[in-house]
Amino acid sequence: AQLSTSDEHQDAQGLALALAQARTSYAQGGIPIGSVLLVPSSSHQANSDAPGPKFKVLGAGHNQRVQKSSATLHAEIAALEDAGRLKAEVYRGATLYTTLSPCSMCTGAALLYGIPRVVIGENVNFVGGEDLLRAQGVKVIVVDDADCKALMAKFIEEKPEVSLSIHLV
Amino acid sequence: AQLSTSDEHQDAQGLALALAQARTSYAQGGIPIGSVLLVPSSSHQANSDAPGPKFKVLGAGHNQRVQKSSATLHAEIAALEDAGRLKAEVYRGATLYTTLSPCSMCTGAALLYGIPRVVIGENVNFVGGEDLLRAQGVKVIVVDDADCKALMAKFIEEKPEVSLSIHLV
Ligand SMILES: [Ca+2]
Ligand SMILES: [Ca+2]
Ligand SMILES: [Zn+2]
Ligand SMILES: [Zn+2]
Numbered sequence: 001a002q003l004s005t006s007d008e009h010q011d012a013q014g015l016a017l018a019l020a021q022a023r024t025s026y027a028q029g030g031i032p033i034g035s036v037l038l039v040p041s042s043s044h045q046a047n048s049d050a051p052g053p054k055f056k057v058l059g060a061g062h063n064q065r066v067q068k069s070s071a072t073l074h075a076e077i078a079a080l081e082d083a084g085r086l087k088a089e090v091y092r093g094a095t096l097y098t099t100l101s102p103c104s105m106c107t108g109a110a111l112l113y114g115i116p117r118v119v120i121g122e123n124v125n126f127v128g129g130e131d132l133l134r135a136q137g138v139k140v141i142v143v144d145d146a147d148c149k150a151l152m153a154k155f156i157e158e159k160p161e162v163s164l165s166i167h168l169v
Numbered sequence: 170a171q172l173s174t175s176d177e178h179q180d181a182q183g184l185a186l187a188l189a190q191a192r193t194s195y196a197q198g199g200i201p202i203g204s205v206l207l208v209p210s211s212s213h214q215a216n217s218d219a220p221g222p223k224f225k226v227l228g229a230g231h232n233q234r235v236q237k238s239s240a241t242l243h244a245e246i247a248a249l250e251d252a253g254r255l256k257a258e259v260y261r262g263a264t265l266y267t268t269l270s271p272c273s274m275c276t277g278a279a280l281l282y283g284i285p286r287v288v289i290g291e292n293v294n295f296v297g298g299e300d301l302l303r304a305q306g307v308k309v310i311v312v313d314d315a316d317c318k319a320l321m322a323k324f325i326e327e328k329p330e331v332s333l334s335i336h337l338v
Contacts, residue, residue: 065254072250072278081241085234108277108298109241129277158330 006040010055011119011141012036014097017060018121019147021075022099025062031162032151035075035098036060037083037115048085059083066162071131075099080113086153099148101128102165111136121148124154175209179224180288180310183207183266184217186229187290188316190244191268194231199332201320204244204267206284207230207250208259227263228252236330244268245275249282260284268317270297279307294325 004152008091021034028164061078064070072116076098097129099121102110107129110118117139123130124144156163183205184187190203206227230247231237242250245267260282272280277300281286286308292299293313302309325332 033306050321060253069254070250071252071254071282077241081239085238085240104280105279106277108273108275111273113240142338 006054010038010040010095011097011143013055014095015099015119015121015148017057017137017141018075018081018099019145019151021060021067021079022148022151023063024062025067025075026151026155029150030066031063032155033063033075033098034060035062035079035096037079037094037096039090039094058086058090072105073087074103074106076102077109080109088114094122095119096120099112099145101126101142101150103128104132107132117141119143122152124149125152135139173222179207179209179264180266180312182222184288184290184314185315186226186267188314188320189250190231191231191320193236194233194236195320195324196242197236199235200232201324202232202242202267202269203229204231204248206248206263206265208263210252216265221322225244227255227259229238236256238273238293241274243272243275245271246278246288249278255281266286266290268314270295270299270311270320271302272297276301286310288312290314291321293318294321 009015017036018034025034026032035153038055039058041054041056059079061075061082063075064073076096094115095117096110097117097119097167101120101123112132117134119141121143123142130140134163179285182228186205187203191201193199207224208227210223228248230244230251232244233242233247245265263281263284264286265284266288270292272287280304287302287303290312291314293312298310309324
């Protein structure tokens with residue numbers, strides 16, 4: 001399937017929102033990984049020339065390892081938790097955005113919910129479960145975004161001791 | 170490796186604690202799945218005849234889908250979150266107990282933390298990521314526990330609409 005202009009628009013906006021989450025975490029002294037869960041806006045189909053966002057943010061979050069001393073609130077888990085309990089069919093129309101390649105737990109969470117598309121800011125600073133996602137039929141898009149890479153690289157340089165526990169590697 | 174008597178003792182106790190968590194959740198109207206993270210007690214090696222538990226509970230929890238309207242606090246995630254931020258080597262000596270076969274998210278969480286042993290109460294009411302765990306070198310023990318099976322079966326019969334969302338199947 002060809003990426004439509006509206007997909008491109010949504011993906012640019014979705015990743016920008018995930019990066020904003022990552023920057024919020026960085027500003028708090030935390031691990032700068034952010035994530036959002038989006039669905040296309042239903043109004044989009046009705047009137048593609050309508051102003052305003054063509055998608056709806058279901059949930060957003062960032063890594064909370066430092067801030068909440070949390071072992072499980074990775075960015076993607078935080079976004080899914082923020083989205084709350086959704087019907088199965090909502091997940092099946094959603095895209096999960098994350099600034100960094102997802103670890104095995106977050107990969108498994110995407111599979112659990114049957115999320116069909118995962119857009120990843122970068123996989124230079126960490127490579128997670130992309131192959132497993134693809135093997136399970138998930139569409140994986142790696143943007144190789146310069147801002148995502150630069151933010152994570154800066155954090156790793158500044159706080160190598162915390163970075164070691166980003167994904168417990 | 171042969172299962173030692175102390176492993177058998179720990180596993181019986183660990184699963185009993187997980188089942189107690191599941192029963193707590195059931196009593197609250199929630200999904201009756203429980204989990205605990207255990208390590209052998211260091212005093213055990215020093216004096217195997219010492220009274221008291223031969224293991225230490227690092228974390229315990231149960232599914233919070235109903236109670237907290239949580240999309241991500243499965244029993245295993247709740248137990249890992251309760252255990253807090255641990256050093257990588259602590260996970261590598263730990264066993265994760267869960268009353269029901271773990272979903273893909275919780276499977277991924279066990280892999281993320283490098284937990285080498287997962288003890289599962291039953292896999293009759295749901296089969297999760299056991300094959301993936303084994304493929305990654307995790308020792309998986311399915312107890313086929315009558316009490317775990319009966320509790321989950323009772324819940325599914327009483328609340329089929331909630332049970333459908335146990336693992337979003
Ligand atoms: Ca929200
Ligand atoms: Ca605790
Ligand atoms: Zn993760
Ligand atoms: Zn689970």
